[in-house]
Amino acid sequence: MSKDNFSVDELLRLAKAMGSNRPEDMLGAVKSKLSDDKKNELQRVLSDKKALEELLNSEQAQRLIRQFKGASGQNGK
Numbered sequence: 760m761s762k763d764n765f766s767v768d769e770l771l772r773l774a775k776a777m778g779s780n781r782p783e784d785m786l787g788a789v790k791s792k793l794s795d796d797k798k799n800e801l802q803r804v805l806s807d808k809k810a811l812e813e814l815l816n817s818e819q820a821q822r823l824i825r826q827f828k829g830a831s832g833q834n835g836k
Contacts, residue, residue, distance in 0.1 A: 765789070767823050774827070 765773070773792075774785050790798055804810045814820055 765792075767826055770823065771826060 770789070773788050774780070777784055777788050779785070790801065793801065804814055815824075
């Protein structure tokens with residue numbers, strides 16, 4: 760059964776395990792873990808500019824973005 764809710768740590772672990780920092784690869788990995796309903800919901804949001812902007816401006820998304828930037832900065836040192 761798919762897990763539809765990911766913590767920030769789970770997303771960071773998934774990205775690290777992939778060995779890729781390409782957004783397309785990360786999105787594919789996340790989608791592979793989602794139920795069909797959640798995949799459809801995600802695709803709807805990604806296809807709707809206003810919905811995507813609202814999502815990216817949310818506190819959770821901003822926190823995740825900061826953590827991804829921090830994690831990628833540590834790898835480059």
